[in-house]
Amino acid sequence: MTERITRADMPQVPGGNGMGTAPTGPASVSSPALAKYVDPLPIPPVVPANLIDFPGAAYYEMSIRQRSWQFHRDLGVARTWGYWAVNPLDRRYPVGMGYLGPTIDAHSQRPVVVRFVNQLPTSHLLRESVDVTLWENLPGVAPDPPGGRSPNTFPEFPPGNVWCTTHLHGGFVPAQFSGHPLSWFTPDGEHGPKYASWHRPRTNEAVYVYPNTQPAATLWYHDNAMAVSRLNVYAGLAGLYLVRDGIEDLLGLPRRAFEVPLLIQDRTFRPDGSLSYPAVGTSDRHPRWVPEFLGDTPVVNGRAYPFLDVEPRRYRLRVVNGSNARWYDLSFDDGSGRLPFWLIAGDQGLVTQPVRMTMMLLAPGERADVIVDFTEVAGGQVRLANSAPAPYPGGGGPELPEIMLFRVGRERSEPERSTAPDRLAPPPIPPLVAAPGVRVRDVVLGEDADPVTGDTLHALLNQRWFFEPVEEEPRAGTTEVWQFANLTAAALPVHLDLVRFQVLDRRVLDVPRYTAACLRWAAAGRNRATRPRVGDYVRGAPVPPAPEEAGWKDTVKTYGGMVTRVIATFDVPHAVFGHPATGTRLPAEYTYRCSTLERQDNEMMRPFRVVDPSS
Structure with missing residues (x-):
């Protein structure tokens, strides 16, 4: 096996072909044919910070609104959702685009306070795709989960179906500000059972405090509301959150106009541009839910097939996979081959040694910080290409071989002052070591299918529903190894709130033997103490992490029929401003989940609880 997992490396999974060919549901309309590379790449504006209202912190007021946006010059203007920030320099001119949100430029060790205001309509933009069976039992529809769902306080549908909450993906934040899926709030002031806020919010607001006690990294914020996150993010609720620090500042990386964010998504458009x-699902159990969505058009920073004019010099590109389900295997094609580039940082910041690459695989939720040198292609063009099948890695869905175009000029506006990537010397990253006696937890990724039709009904972690009791309770400050065993035929990304981790390795899982052992265990009463251990059913040599998995991570790829091991220390953030309400109160509940949003919305998400070390 190579470090990079391919179709040939993935073992056969019973009930599937082992290639990630999970059904995506009935096809939506096809997008109109669009001319490529006729629209310039939009750059999300950076919000000026209000440094007055909360001394020692940067304050932002972000309104979540329905506005309009044109994805391509040949498409009509569409209704979209996005974040709009109050401009502290002139409140008459809010900062936003209409789709997505502005960029927050944060600094390590300086807290950020964000007031999120839900100003959306009370009817969902994608109302026809809202599937109430994901949280209710309806007459004539079999209960899912069997026996019925736990009581909840979701607004009645229709019309009160617009709830949202914002998650800082990769943020080291207290639990009450993590954007828990049940911390949602509506435009008319209804709250979910985990709703929390700081500093006197109105009923349609939540005020979150982000301590930023973490190194420089490319984070992103996005909606995380229970059962509708796939729709809210699809409508536009996502944006960039960049943490900077002094260590990164001293490296001499490309800055200002030569530092470009690329938030990549896939979308499908109606003829009118909307x-x-x-709106039709794969199962009668969930008549409007599909296991994953794959659009037929690439969108970067809100524009379909954009171009960017660049100079013949080094650029820093902050790449975010913001798609619901699509994976990207990215390369830079200059017409004669793949242009090499350098990975300098991943999800959680700088790597110890920049990695020279020609291809880079990103799953939903993952980020990569790369240096691309356009010097040798002055006057030419470079395509950002994608070779990942969809679904990954088996294919069968709409593929997107071209993402955007870089048009390289012949002259530089100023001398090249950035450091060559092969000369960068970031501080070393000490490896986390699984010491003898370290706690090892198994997390099994599975799906339940209709026994008659074979349609996917839901996706689960450890065969548990979200509302079942918490099973994972790491002690604050302790280090644990989590083993993700993927029993499905799909490659699935997994994200953990709160922690950063290191990827240890992957091994092939003997799925038939392990599944048989689990069935016997379930039939005997599901005693947690006797649950089959994943480690007893692996075979073959460990596969080391791929190059793009170097350094600290918060989202990891798991492959069908394999076990992926990560190691993390469960530290918790402390209070800021000397105000106890901004710190972590133990026990503190977070979540871990599949970051394929369709699966997250249908139970592939579980809470974990960080507890007092003395408990």
């Missing part, structure tokens, strides 16, 4: 998302 967003199209499936």
